[in-house]
Amino acid sequence: MNSDQFETELTPRRIVEFLDRYIVGQDKAKKSVAIALRNRVRRRRLPREIAREIAPKNILMAGPTGVGKTEIARRLSDLVNAPFVKVEATKFTEVGYVGRDVESIIRDLAETAVAMVKSRMIEEVQVSAAERAEQRLVDALLPGSERRRSMPDIMKIFGGEKEEAPKPAPEEERARESTRRKLLALLEEGKLDDREVEIDVVESQSVGIPILGGSGMDSMGINIGDMLGGLLPKRSRRRRVKVSEARRILQAEEAEKLVDMDAVVREALEKAAEEGIVFIDEIDKVASRGGGGTGPDVSREGVQRDLLPIVEGSPVPTKYGTLNTDHILFIAAGAFSSVKPSDLVPELQGRFPIRVELQPLSREDLARILVEPENSLLTQYSALLGVEGVDLEFQDDAVAEIALLAERMNAEMENIGARRLHTMIEQLLEEVSFEAPESGARKYPISAEFVRERLEPLISDGDIRRYLL
Numbered sequence: 001m002n003s004d005q006f007e008t009e010l011t012p013r014r015i016v017e018f019l020d021r022y023i024v025g026q027d028k029a030k031k032s033v034a035i036a037l038r039n040r041v042r043r044r045r046l047p048r049e050i051a052r053e054i055a056p057k058n059i060l061m062a063g064p065t066g067v068g069k070t071e072i073a074r075r076l077s078d079l080v081n082a083p084f085v086k087v088e089a090t091k092f093t094e095v096g097y098v099g100r101d102v103e104s105i106i107r108d109l110a111e112t113a114v115a116m117v118k119s120r121m122i123e124e125v126q127v128s129a130a131e132r133a134e135q136r137l138v139d140a141l142l143p144g145s146e147r148r149r150s151m152p153d154i155m156k157i158f159g160g161e162k163e164e165a166p167k168p169a170p171e172e173e174r175a176r177e178s179t180r181r182k183l184l185a186l187l188e189e190g191k192l193d194d195r196e197v198e199i200d201v202v203e204s205q206s207v208g209i210p211i212l213g214g215s216g217m218d219s220m221g222i223n224i225g226d227m228l229g230g231l232l233p234k235r236s237r238r239r240r241v242k243v244s245e246a247r248r249i250l251q252a253e254e255a256e257k258l259v260d261m262d263a264v265v266r267e268a269l270e271k272a273a274e275e276g277i278v279f280i281d282e283i284d285k286v287a288s289r290g291g292g293g294t295g296p297d298v299s300r301e302g303v304q305r306d307l308l309p310i311v312e313g314s315p316v317p318t319k320y321g322t323l324n325t326d327h328i329l330f331i332a333a334g335a336f337s338s339v340k341p342s343d344l345v346p347e348l349q350g351r352f353p354i355r356v357e358l359q360p361l362s363r364e365d366l367a368r369i370l371v372e373p374e375n376s377l378l379t380q381y382s383a384l385l386g387v388e389g390v391d392l393e394f395q396d397d398a399v400a401e402i403a404l405l406a407e408r409m410n411a412e413m414e415n416i417g418a419r420r421l422h423t424m425i426e427q428l429l430e431e432v433s434f435e436a437p438e439s440g441a442r443k444y445p446i447s448a449e450f451v452r453e454r455l456e457p458l459i460s461d462g463d464i465r466r467y468l469l
């Protein structure tokens, strides 16, 4: 599917349907996210003058811990064909943090975009790259071409080539041509795949160059290795490999050469600016109540202030060029248990006009989360133990029982949402999991009774449950 088709088909309804495959409930959040994505497609189809004016409607997701905020972002990034980065706001409150670092988010976005566009372009040149690789393979296989190829490039520059390899006689030339054709045919049929051949492989550039720059240079997105890499002559090394392997190596090398990096960078920067999505998780952790004050609050508020220009739209220097953040979509999320969105600095609040609240999970939600999502928790455990021949059979009442106990634990202890299910299932299946290799192939029915027997003792022991569940 090309990207235009992809966009047309990515209707809000489709996006929600996709998210439904993995996330139970949270319909409002799914809907908001879907609309925000669609709005960008709409904007891009407008005339430039009006499109310029339309700022993305950034989203703030709030809701208790473990109810699917991060999960929504994760799934979204799989779905959209757009540069996407996810960061935790707390990363910027760490020791040694310097203001500029927040811009690293945007540099990462540029990096992601470049990788995306490049890999697409590499895909597009594969046919030509394959042809060129075959030609090089023939050269490598053909006896006599050896001497010319092994001569260092530097000597060719000084005309060494002409001296060492005088022009062959016409009949010799014809014979060579015919051998080449035969070899090419054999290669294409894969008949030479198991033969060995010597090829020159370009060594990767960044190896062995120590990092000289301090954090200052790093924060500018300048990598000394990259800089030198472009200047140093490419080093290559002779390697003896199977023809099939050589074909793979040479094809990759040729594809690299065929891709126009300037075009990649140009398209990537535009794509990042127009379609980029930044997910800022744990935003509540940089909010503080009451404002002002000293200590950690200052640094937290500092992070918000640093985020501000980026979210408001500003040019950020990256090693590929300037990336303007005006139209990047920001989605922020946080549990907001002890602080509220209104505890964020006002300017930042204003940049997140769309608020969605995620709901705490009910007992029914927990039961559904166990079984419904694609590759749900129970499916994962069944698959893992299936490898040992153990066939887990979760009965319906067992699923209901696990959900009931998880709900109880969340109510009596800390409410950690669906995360509770992970620890509970782990405890539930500990014995089975331990014994599976010896117990051999068999069915293993899991009933409500079994769930109670395994989990009740842990739950009723106040000390134990604090550690285990």
Ligand SMILES: Nc1ncnc2c1ncn2[C@@H]1O[C@H](COP(=O)(O)OP(=O)(O)OP(=O)(O)O)[C@@H](O)[C@H]1O
Residues within 6 Å of the ligand: 022, 023, 024, 025, 026, 063, 064, 065, 066, 067, 068, 069, 070, 071, 072, 334, 335, 369, 373, 417, 418, 419
């Ligand atoms: N609504 C849901 N549907 C399916 N799985 C869910 C849902 N909510 C949570 N989970 C599962 O629970 C785990 C934790 O969810 P997630 O990481 O999304 O929590 P969160 O809302 O980001 O919480 P926090 O505020 O602590 O970061 C994940 O493994 C996720 O798959």
Ligand SMILES: [Mg+2]
Residues within 6 Å of the ligand: 069, 070, 071, 281, 282
């Ligand atoms: Mg999270």
